Amino acid sequence: MNLYSVSLVNQRNNMRWEPKPLPDSTKVKAIQEALQVPETVAKLLIQRGIEDFETAKAFFRPQLSELHDPFLMQDMQQAVERIDRACQQQESLMIYGDYDVDGTTSVSLVYSFLRPFFQEIMSYIPDRYAEGYGISFQGIDVAAAKGVRLIIALDCGIKAVEKVAYAKSKGIDFIICDHHLPGDTLPDAVAVLDPKRPDCQYPYKELCGCGIGFKLIQAQTTFWKEDSKALLPYLDLVATAIAADIVPMTGENRILAFHGIEQLRKNPRAGLRPFIAQLKKPVTLTDLVFVIAPRINAAGRMSHALNAAELLIESDLEQVDLKAKAIEAYNSERRTTDMRITKEALVMIKEQGEEERYSTVVCQEDWHKGVIGIVASRLIETYYRPTVVFSVVGDTMVGSVRSVKGFSVYEALDACKEYIVQFGGHKYAAGLTIEKKEFEAFKNAFEAVVQERILPEQRIPTIAYDTEVSFEELTPKLFRILEQLGPFGPQNMRPVFRTNQALDSGYSKAIGKDFSHLRLSIQTKTSPLAGIAFGRADFLPQIQTKQPFDLVYTLDENEWNGQTSLQLKVKDLMA
DSSP states (O other): OOOOOEEEEEETTTTTEEHHHHHHHHHHHHHHHTOOOHHHHHHHHHTTTTTSHHHHHHHHSSSSSGOOOGGGGHHHHHHHHHHHHHHHHHHHEEEEOOSSHHHHHHHHHHHHHHGGOOOSSEOOOOTTTTSSSOOOOHHHHHHHHTEEEEEESOOOOOHHHHHHHHHHHHTEEEEEEEEEEOOOOOOOOOOOTTSSSHHHHHSSOOOOHHHHHHHHHHHOOOOOOOOGGGGGGGGGHHHHHHHTTTOSHHHHHHHHHHHHHHHHHHOOOGGGHHHHTOOOOOOOOHHHHIIHHHHHHHHHHHTTTHHHHHHHHOOHHHHHHHHHHHHHHHHHHHHHHHHHHHHHHHHHHHTTTOOOOOSEEEEEETOOGGGGHHHHHHHHHHHHHHHHEEEEEEEEEEEEOOOOOTOOOHHHHTTTGGSSSEEOSSSSEEEEEEGGGGGHHOOOOOOOOHHHHGGGGGGGOEEEEEOOOOOGGOHHHHHHHHTTTSSSSSSBBBEOOOEEEOOBOSSEEEEETTSEEEEEEOOOSSOOOOEEEETTTTGGGHHTOOOEEEEEEEEEEEEETEEEEEEEEEEEEOO
């Protein structure tokens, strides 16, 4: 049976293993010879659309000189001219952004860049709970009271037609820097910077909000004839936003992330150093996703996102220390809260006999609004199905929605809109508000829609793997080459390998506080190969019988007592 033509389902935990298409052997051989790399690496490059030496050179060595001219973006000239006029006339300026990591880093970036040029400049991030997402009337009123004449909005504003008109009536201009899809009508702003607007010819469409902010300061630097090297200190913020916002790791995003990580390793801003110090190793994009981004996000979830923005622009080390400790406290509170709510939700699902439903819809009075999105994602790890987690706010319920691969929760919500006050989002994540009295009706309607529309294969989690390899191919040299394929992210994910007929060396064991994790010791022709499979200690009895097993994994390094060795990070196992 050709393993590349079928998907195998792991019956033990109902996980489907899907091979990526096998690349053309002629192309593989050509790139292998051109680059002098192992066949496995050549396959991975072809799968990523890299088929010749020049493309490979650009991929392995991303250059800032390859960034597009920012003036190719529609309205960029108008934006820099308006900022220049504001500077010449010393108008009061407000930097306005969303409360997530992308928005917070965007505000910090543009504020830090423009602060030396303006006497009156302020940052503003709306309160997650009092104002909600995007431009708010309250924020505009604050700007008017402070005498602001220009607002630069970041990571939001593309659909704020009424809000921008309201600001204009108060004598306030807007420059909008957004990366979301526009509506039918653009706001009447001085400039609307968004590569996704239909009339924008900018070559790369997948920048995050902070990426748009960077293009703005890049253009402003050119306009003011400043040295472009002055932009390098801002790349750490851009890389953090790219990692957190899960945008495609291609084109400009990959260039910016690559050099942003370099900046983070060499000379990160003071506000990020306390978090980087915890890593005790060179920072990676994975660290940005799992260590730094959650801390920045925690401020907006548990208190106010301005706390994070203030940390990111702070240079006084004593103040940095104090603000970083506050952020750590928010993150600890966030972690404790989302774990508690997740446990309560899992108990609720079991007690109500809802394990076999097609969807999850849960709510409890005291659940914190700031973490319900995280909880929804965690619930999908146990029950792989579209999930809605509600929090009660007065007479209404605010919900966060997460989906599974291939299923549009946005369309599902639209089909239930008679029970919804308002909703918004996209295919895989959305938010909604309902009246408390409509909870059961909505829950039943959402379940019926999901049951009707979801495909059988969308109810099974899938692991896509790149290629099959033998353990003998896994060498330190291969690992070093694989690391050069990074930074990793959507459309350039860390390679996932499959190896069949593995055998336990006799030293595999359960580890962790609750002995739920599996420490693998795999027999090879030379020395045993180590691996870690989180949450899979249940598999230990099977492999201890010397029964062969298959596994899918990524390749990693493990440091122990000053020694570095290869380690498999196991995604799934199958007997």
